[in-house]
Amino acid sequence: MGKALEGVRVLDMTHVQSGPTCTQILAWFGADVIKIEKPGEGDPTRSQLRDIPGVDSLYFTMLNANKRSLTLNPKTPAGTRIFTRLIEECDVMVENFAPGAIDRMGFPWEKIQQINPRMIYASVKGFGPGPFEDCKVYENVAQCTGGSASTTGEIDRVPLVTGSQIGDSGTGIHLVAGILAALFQREKSGRGQRVTCAMQDTVLNLCRVKLRDQQRLAHGPLKEYPQYPNGKFGEAVPRAGNASGGGHPGWIVRCKGWETDPDAYSYVITQAQAFPALAKVIGHADWLEDPQFKTPEARLPKLDYVFAEIEKWTMTMNKMEVMTTLNKLNVPCGPVLSMKEIAEEQSLRKTGTVVEVDHPERGKYLTVGNPIKLSDSSSDVQRSPLLGEHTIEVLRTVLGFDEKEIAEARAQGAIQ
Numbered sequence: 276m277g278k279a280l281e282g283v284r285v286l287d288m289t290h291v292q293s294g295p296t297c298t299q300i301l302a303w304f305g306a307d308v309i310k311i312e313k314p315g316e317g318d319p320t321r322s323q324l325r326d327i328p329g330v331d332s333l334y335f336t337m338l339n340a341n342k343r344s345l346t347l348n349p350k351t352p353a354g355t356r357i358f359t360r361l362i363e364e365c366d367v368m369v370e371n372f373a374p375g376a377i378d379r380m381g382f383p384w385e386k387i388q389q390i391n392p393r394m395i396y397a398s399v400k401g402f403g404p405g406p407f408e409d410c411k412v413y414e415n416v417a418q419c420t421g422g423s424a425s426t427t428g429e430i431d432r433v434p435l436v437t438g439s440q441i442g443d444s445g446t447g448i449h450l451v452a453g454i455l456a457a458l459f460q461r462e463k464s465g466r467g468q469r470v471t472c473a474m475q476d477t478v479l480n481l482c483r484v485k486l487r488d489q490q491r492l493a494h495g496p497l498k499e500y501p502q503y504p505n506g507k508f509g510e511a512v513p514r515a516g517n518a519s520g521g522g523h524p525g526w527i528v529r530c531k532g533w534e535t536d537p538d539a540y541s542y543v544i545t546q547a548q549a550f551p552a553l554a555k556v557i558g559h560a561d562w563l564e565d566p567q568f569k570t571p572e573a574r575l576p577k578l579d580y581v582f583a584e585i586e587k588w589t590m591t592m593n594k595m596e597v598m599t600t601l602n603k604l605n606v607p608c609g610p611v612l613s614m615k616e617i618a619e620e621q622s623l624r625k626t627g628t629v630v631e632v633d634h635p636e637r638g639k640y641l642t643v644g645n646p647i648k649l650s651d652s653s654s655d656v657q658r659s660p661l662l663g664e665h666t667i668e669v670l671r672t673v674l675g676f677d678e679k680e681i682a683e684a685r686a687q688g689a690i691q
């Protein structure tokens with residue numbers, strides 16, 4: 276089977292998480308991704324959060340599959356030449372350094388465009404143009420400034436960051452969309468373009484339902500929030516615990532074993548059309564005749580009580596039994612699966628969403644494969660490269676360098 280992005284070459288100047296997630300997806304779609312790393316050090320994540328001494332960390336291996344690694348310091352004369360040649364040979368360049376870093380290397384966008392007018396140059400930054408544009412940003416800063424933290428957490432408690440890396444991986448995925456659109460436009464225009472994604476913007480994009488609620492506040496209390504009808508609403512969208520962000524109220528309820536198992540919980544959604552079946556199975560057929568419970572609107576002020584009654588029932592069985600029973604009744608629900616359970620889930624292995632990979636230094640490890648499935652483009656997961664594993668290969672086969680040129684670059688510390 277062919278691959279969607281076969282023939283597309285990516286100059287990957289990314290590090291840490293946001294940029295590498297983007298180029299990893301491009302690599303899974305079949306692009307030739309050449310990751311440029313600082314000689315001697317490489318991507319800082321190679322040595323961060325290490326579980327095995329001296330071996331590339333899982334942080335690195337899980338974000339850099341299917342790529343080639345080339346050590347290069349573009350700040351040396353030979354490095355500048357190699358970098359220029361790479362710009363000539365590549366279709367897409369991706370970077371997520373602090374603002375201005377690539378310019379300081381001597382490669383502002385105007386120069387890149389001059390070297391290769393077909394180049395698509397994609398960047399992740401913490402913020403777009405404005406008061407914070409020069410700031411360095413990590414995941415949780417983006418979660419705080421993009422609206423996620425202020426709307427996540429228990430009612431009247433501190434703001435919380437989420438385990439889902441919406442600032443880093445979320446922005447990387449947004450950047451993929453921009454790059455693919457630019458590649459498509461290039462087919463017609465023949466020109467490359469600049470693609471930028473700010474982490475604050477992408478977190479906000481993922482939090483758009485909360486900006487929706489901010490505007491609804493002007494017209495009265497948010498009736499599906501747990502604060503209604505007894506709590507107070509201030510000027511901004513409040514944290515709402517585990518309330519659903521959609522039009523059908525939901526909540527996390529305890530299941531059998533919750534006293535000792537921190538993940539013995541299920542999310543249950545009181546979808547209007549499935550409510551009669553839900554009410555009956557939990558022993559509340561009476562609600563269907565009762566004007567105080569009969570309609571979604573009537574139930575809104577009583578959601579606390581409704582979920583407490585649902586929970587009495589879910590606590591009589593484990594979370595998987597809750598799932599099986601409610602699914603048969605078409606009631607939307609989901610068990611809170613732990614990472615251990617997800618790692619062991621065979622259906623995820625079968626679809627390639629969880630993959631076991633072999634690495635020459637660390638041995639076998641699990642990673643998350645391509646979550647985007649294409650029917651006519653295979654997506655095998657290959658282990659991440661060792662630092663500089665493909666330096667010589669790329670210089671010879673992509674750039675046509677000879678031994679003398681390679682030796683000169685090495686002597687200057689341009690490559691390792």
Ligand SMILES: CC(C)(COP(=O)(O)OP(=O)(O)OC[C@H]1O[C@@H](n2cnc3c(N)ncnc32)[C@H](O)[C@@H]1OP(=O)(O)O)[C@@H](O)C(=O)NCCC(=O)NCCS
Nearest residue numbers: 291292293312313347348371372373376379400401411412
């Ligand atoms: C993530 C971040 C905070 C890390 O900051 P940092 O570790 O201080 O790294 P920087 O991006 O500032 O870059 C480090 C330096 O290494 C240099 N460098 C990078 N690759 C190099 C290479 N191959 N050879 C030589 N120098 C290199 C850069 O030129 C830069 O030098 P300069 O500041 O003197 O110009 C920052 O890169 C950032 O804000 N990125 C944008 C937002 C983002 O993606 N954040 C999420 C990351 S998951």
